[in-house]
Amino acid sequence: MDTEHWKVLLAAIDTGSLSAAGEKLGYTVSGISRSVAALEKEIGFPLLYRSKQGVTPTPPCARLLPDVRELMYVQNKIEQTAANVLGYEQGSVGIGTAYRHYYPWITAVTSQFRALHPKIRFDIVNGTSTDLVGQLERHALDFCIVSAREGAHQWLPLCQDPLLAVVPANHPLAKRESVPLEALLPEPYIQTCPGLDIDSTRFFTHRGVKPNLQFTTADVQATYAMIGAGLGYTIGNRINSNFHDPAVRHLAIDPPEIIEIGLAYSKVPTPAAAAFLKFIKKQMPAET
Template identity: 45%
Template structure:
């Protein structure tokens, strides 16, 4: 099976359209359509539902999607290794980060790496740790800064981060040593990242509580503003709470909830491009985390 066809199919799904895949990969839309149709004919299965709004994967495609991702990854690795045999450096890496406060260290690392390895392209993907973990399991993410998840990967720990309560400055527990997590049941709650499998939702699930959300937001700046205005209490990683410019109080949880943040990479032997990036990036990011 042609691994490039798998790459084209997965890109079309990610972009939501054949024209988007064509633009991302440097094909014409008709070329993308022919490649996908050829793959469908080869397998004897419909793989995309085509409509005015774009394309979506069929159930048959979803069932085979992990295999398509694996084949696309193997194709990239083979091309990278062939380039290495020829004495060239080439490849494309997708690097994920679940934590915006780590972007500066990650961006400077990528810039320095790209200056030394101009033949290797690096893309950045932002998502929560669970989404990045799923992407890595599907071979769509090559290297990720995230909190520990239950996937098969090579893991390098960087730091331990506490989950904290963010309170209005005049809250009775604003100067307390700890905030009892069950108090969230009695307070207006500012839910951050509603509906997502993230460090917040996992902390609440571990405690066995489900606070009633007075507000739901997808941005820490919005959460800080609501808390500062006295509209509720938020739960978040300390790595985010430390960036607050609003006038809020940050109090550790009781019982303490600690999240391990680190670097995840796919199991097994890395491609030459990923091996070069890991050798360069891991020591730099470890120093930044100290």
């Protein structure tokens, strides 16, 4: 069984498009189609649904995907180990972060590591904690800086981060240092990234209450702009808060809600990821 066909299939599924998979792997669209067709003939059933919107795995294909991803991960590890035996390095390291606060640190560490290991390639992406941990566990990433999530991965704590209430600067509650959640619940709530499993949505679930949802936005900057305009409040991570915005105030929540942020990584890293992990443990940032 040609593992290159499985690599093509995963690229098509992960990008959602035959053309995008071709661009990623350097194939033509017809080449991608032929590879998938050859695999379907060999395996004995259809693997992809095709539509104008792109491609998605069939139910039988979805059952295979965890094993396919494990196969490709093991092949990658073998290739990297073989390269090391021959006296040279190869491979890549994928890093995700849910917190922009850590970009300066992770890029500085990456730069230092690359000076010692110039053949190792890096990919840095952003996303929500839940999404990034999912990518980690299906081997699309090697590391991610996230809030604590369930899953089969290793964990290196970075900081304890309190959630804060963010209100308009002219709000009656803005003069307080802390505020009970009950005082905020009647207020219009602005939800960043609705429908995603992020720290603020977990906060309300943990407290067993629902906010008075009135507005949604796609990013934190838009949320801050709406708060500054007096449209409502939000709950957000202190580590990502914009304390330089004079139009808003940040209040501690009473009782506090503390989020543990850390570095999640694979239990069985590739040689390149293992080398980076050893290096990064010596460069841990001070807790903020």
